[in-house]
Amino acid sequence: MNSPLIDQLVYLFDLFGTAVFAFSGVLVxxxxxxxAIGVIVLAAVTAIGGxxxxxxxxxxSPIFWIQDTTYLWVILGTAAFGMWLARVPRRLPWYVLPVADAFGLALFVVIGAKKALLFGSSGMVAVVMGVITGAGGGLIRDVLAREVPMVLQKEIYATACIFGGILYTSSLHFGLAHIPAMLISMLGVLLVRVTAIFRHLSLPSFTLRD
Known part of the structure; x- marks a missing residue:
């Protein structure tokens, strides 16, 4: 059983991930x-769509953000902050948002897989739910923006989610407690995603020959 302190930390990190994902929607x-409505919509679907x-x-039931409206307030606050920040002529280093996004992605994968297991899903389905939780919002955002979703291109994004979901479910299967399994999974996602970011790695593309 998790301690209240661990649960609170995971919740706070979840809100942080929500803000990071919402901010990526603001940028798009x-x-x-x-x-302003478009900004809020893209921020919301990116953060809580998956x-x-x-x-x-x-x-x-109820859906998590209906049960806890703090997620909605975080999205609104992030949208307002993002629109204000766009007017400030100071730029962050290029890697700050991708790395923060990778952290949020790692946590979202674990949360999605864990919740699926709690509702009686198999390990394979839990992995799929982890991928949907981590990458689903960005996919909806890109569709609304009329762009090819990043997860369907060469970007190593969904691959990191799959890897993390497998690590989490496999760790639990072999008897590890939730916290060690969560840390192993998150480290796996971060390792794959951050390496891909800084080394500009991508998957080979599929191209039909004429």
Missing amino acids: AGRLRMD GTIRDLLIGA
Whole structure:
């Protein structure tokens, strides 16, 4: 059983991941010159879209952000902060947001897989739910932005989710407690994703010959 302190830390990190994902939605909306409503919509679908699909598929009720509206306030606050930050002529190093996104991705994968297992899903389904939780929101964001979703291109993103989900479910299968399994999974996702970011790694593309 998890300690209250660990549960609280995971919750705070979950909110941090929500803010990071929402901010990536803000950036896409800004690039497309959307109005404030467009910014909020893209921020919201990026941050909670994957978790919403997961909860609908596994039959979780109520959906997590309906049960805890703190997620919505974090999204609104991030959208407002992002629109303000866009007017500030100071830029962060290019790697800050991708690395923060990788951390949020690692945590979202574990949360999605864990929740699926709690609702009686098999290990394979839990891995799929982890991938959906981590990458589903970005996929919806890119579709709304009329772009080819990043997870369907050469970017090593969904691959990191799959790897992390397998590590988590396998660790539990072999008798590890939740916390060690969570840490192993998150480290696996971070290792794959951060390595791909800094070394500019990508998967080979599939191309049909004429």
